[in-house]
Amino acid sequence: MIIPIVESQRLTDMFEDGTGPTAAYTDAARARLVMAYEACELADLARAFVPIGEHELNPDGINRSPGTVLADALRVITAAQRFFDATAVFERMSGADWQVIGDALEVSPRTARIRFAMAEAAFRELLSPERVPAAGEAGRLRGYMAREPLEVALDLDDWVLRHEDGDSDLGTTPVSGSLVRRGLRRRASTRP
Numbered sequence: 001m002i003i004p005i006v007e008s009q010r011l012t013d014m015f016e017d018g019t020g021p022t023a024a025y026t027d028a029a030r031a032r033l034v035m036a037y038e039a040c041e042l043a044d045l046a047r048a049f050v051p052i053g054e055h056e057l058n059p060d061g062i063n064r065s066p067g068t069v070l071a072d073a074l075r076v077i078t079a080a081q082r083f084f085d086a087t088a089v090f091e092r093m094s095g096a097d098w099q100v101i102g103d104a105l106e107v108s109p110r111t112a113r114i115r116f117a118m119a120e121a122a123f124r125e126l127l128s129p130e131r132v133p134a135a136g137e138a139g140r141l142r143g144y145m146a147r148e149p150l151e152v153a154l155d156l157d158d159w160v161l162r163h164e165d166g167d168s169d170l171g172t173t174p175v176s177g178s179l180v181r182r183g184l185r186r187r188a189s190t191r192p
Contacts, residue, residue: 024181031093035086085119
């Protein structure tokens with residue numbers, strides 16, 4: 001997504017001084033943004049399986065490169081697991097206890113805690129102001145998303161709008177417009 005230079009500089013100034021809109025996002029909003037990113041990644045990976053490439057199949061219909069489809073499918077499954085973890089973290093950041101999560105998954109609260117406690121701890125660590133990501137760290141992007149949600153949300157706005165598929169009531173800020181900031185109350189929707 002291309003942000004005009006003036007707007008980009010304004011956002012950069014707010015990020016650097018720590019007083020901009022980014023500083024005010026709730027942990028739950030940050031977790032929801034990470035979940036949105038994981039959904040975007042999963043959708044892009046899965047969508048790549050839909051078209052059949054011109055040189056993908058032999059003339060007899062057999063896979064031209066055995067094993068490649070399985071390797072790509074493993075990336076989709078891994079992305080789905082990251083999305084699943086991100087949904088549980090979002091639920092926890094939104095106040096759900098292990099009982100609620102266990103009930104939703106039809107497992108015991110203990111099983112839910114065992115399954116998702118590490119993902120929650122990793123997310124909380126990403127939010128820690130003392131934490132500095134190591135160079136080349138795999139979670140660097142997720143840490144950036146958790147700490148600086150506005151820029152990522154703007155990119156996801158662009159992604160959603162490019163992939164609307166007829167959803168006409170999304171507005172111009174389908175991700176960034178709904179992130180909740182600390183201290184702001186959201187009005188209850190009057191829509192059914």
